[in-house]
Amino acid sequence: MKAILSFILLIIVNVSWANELKVEITPNKPVAGEVFQAKFRIFTELDEDPVINFSPSNVEVVGKSNQGVATRTIYANGKLTVTRELVYVYDLVSSKVGRATLRDVYVDLGNKKIRHPLISLDIVKEAEAPSEVMIIADVPKTELFLGEGIVVRYYLYSRVPVTNLDIKTYPSLNKFLKRYLQEPERSERVSVDGVIYTRNLIYATKLFPEKTGELKIDAMQVATTYQEGGSNDPFSGFGNFNSRRLKNRTINSNIVKVIVKPLPEPVPKHFSGLIGKHDFTLRFDQTRLIVNQPLDVKFTVSGAGALENFEAPSLISNPGLEEFETNGELKISDAESATKTFEYTFLAKNNLNLPARNYQISYFDSDTEKYVVTDLQIPEIVVAGGGAAKPQTAKEDKAKSESPKEEKTNVPQDFEPVIANRIDSFKSLLPKVNLILAGLALIMSFGWLVQGRKISLRSSKGIPGNFKKGKFDLSEFLRWISPLITSSGQSPKAILQGSEISEEAKKYFIDLLSAEDNRNYSVRKTGADYKYKSSHFKELNSYIESILNESSAMP
Secondary structure (H helix, E strand, O other): OHHHHHHHHHHHHHHHHHEEEEEEEEOOOOEOOOOEEEEEEEEEOOOOOOEEEEEEEOOEEEEEEEEEEEEEEEEEOOEEEEEEEEEEEEEEEOOOOEEEEEEEEEEEOOOOEEEEOOEEEEEEOOOOOOOOEEEEEEOOOOEEEOOOOEEEEEEEEEOOOEEEEEEEEOOOOOOEEEEEOOOOOOEEEEEEOOEEEEEEEEEEEEEEEOOOEEEEEOOOEEEEEEEEOOOOOOOOOOOOHHHOEEEEEEEEOOOEEEEEEOOOOOOOOOEEEEEOOEEEEEEEOOOEEEOOOEEEEEEEEEEOOOHHHOOOOOOOOEOOEEEEEEEEEEEEEEOOEEEEEEEEEEEEOOOEEEOOEEEEEEEEEOOOOEEEEEEEEEOOEEEEOOOOEOOOOHHHHHHHHHOOOOOOEOOOHHHHHHHHHHHHHHHHHHHHHHHHHHHHHHHHHHHHHHHOOOOOOOOOOOOOHHHHOOOOOHHHHHHHOHHHHHHHOOOHHHHHHOOOOOHHHHHHHHHHHHHHHHHHHOOOOOOOOOOOOHHHHHHHHHHHHHHHHHHHHOO
16 A cells, blocks of 8 residues: 555656656846845756746736756656756846835746746845844754764854853753863854855854754853944954944844664663774773782773763672772863763772673664664783682592691792792791791880870870961871871761861861862862861860870870
8 A cells, every 4th residue: 555655656757757847936036126036946758949928917028038947867657758947037126225026927838828826026125134143053953863972062153353252141051961062262254145144153062962753952142342333344444444333133043853763672781881983992901810919901982972971881700809999080172072081990809801892882873773882801810829728639638637837828830939939928928027026015015004094195286287287188297187087987977966066167178188088089170269267176175185185195
């Protein structure tokens, strides 16, 4: 049934192509006294020369030209037919402002007549002047996939010098992930509908749609001050500056609607969520470890996708390699490219031998509309030196009971020289270590005899001097409150929250610690400005002294 309907539709379309008349008026609103054009486009399969007929009202024909013939071949009803397109242009002029018409419009092709509806014209006194300033949102495409990035730039177009520009409202751009772009300022001359403008970039952002359906790219509102009737030519008004007056005007950019399509099914399990071409790399600093030795791994992804939402993939899942720490850093290269690097630290917990394996990760190519897979190699990882005894047979157990021998751990051959060297070095240090420990014991014993009480945790330094100079260092702060950390076993923020200092002082120090965390560990590397407040530091120092006095008084 569908095939029959398609065939009938094809016949209807081809018949309409075979005998059709189109008329185009340029410009849409002709100016009284100025010549304008009426273009007649005739589509026919007949060989007859066309005769164009119409009755003008308030319009005079002042010229006619033949623009040529174009042909195309159509297959219909089992045979080939050739359709011609003939183009004729009439030059028209109207002397009066108001309504004009072209009536009884048809083309005579011998035995065939092609008719056209009445053509109504609006004749104006003068052409509409193009805007002196305007804001245009440049959107490269209006149909995209979920998560696909597009760069939207808002430009100021001006035909006159603009003396002031104030952005009143930025586009909200809801339902998009936004990445603000810092692009260099530059001016360029462009043509819009035949009018030359100077174009300047005022705002640029990369958008990643987070929902499907029809989304809206909002308008930007800008207040401008410009020279009315001026020119962007730097020499056009030389010596005549006073003749121009400044004009204030608030303008809005155009609103653009885009269609967001869902990703095609089925979505593979290894899909990263990234749209567009991406490069993935994986590097292991080593593959042979001993127990308690860290393993550093670096995973890097570069491309045009929304890397802000991309989380560190799980590379190794084994209790013998504990994932100790993972840090991610995002760097924006330009509008079309960014790089995100993850640094993993694994801690070897016990003996293991992980075989090499292939790790797959993919992205979606919006141009080909296909998922592209990247294969990464995770090498063989061997951990040894954990003290796991080699399995023995009953015969070996009996021999061992009769003649005890030194027990040997199951260590791969590659690691035996490393472990042996470490054991030898430890043995050579034992006499020195014992001597140091003996000295420490004598010193502590002498202290007990002299003081006759428990060693105090008191610090005699008071408030560190750098804090008073406007220099806040997190390590120095932790050393200052280390007696509190030692006595309570809590985190610095928990200690401050539970302390007896004022609420204002608590907030001051907790905000300082949060700002330092943000400065040291956040991708943005931002933190609050440090200002030394003597009263808060004295209050915390008094609290530290009181805790130390309580510790010293304990029996």
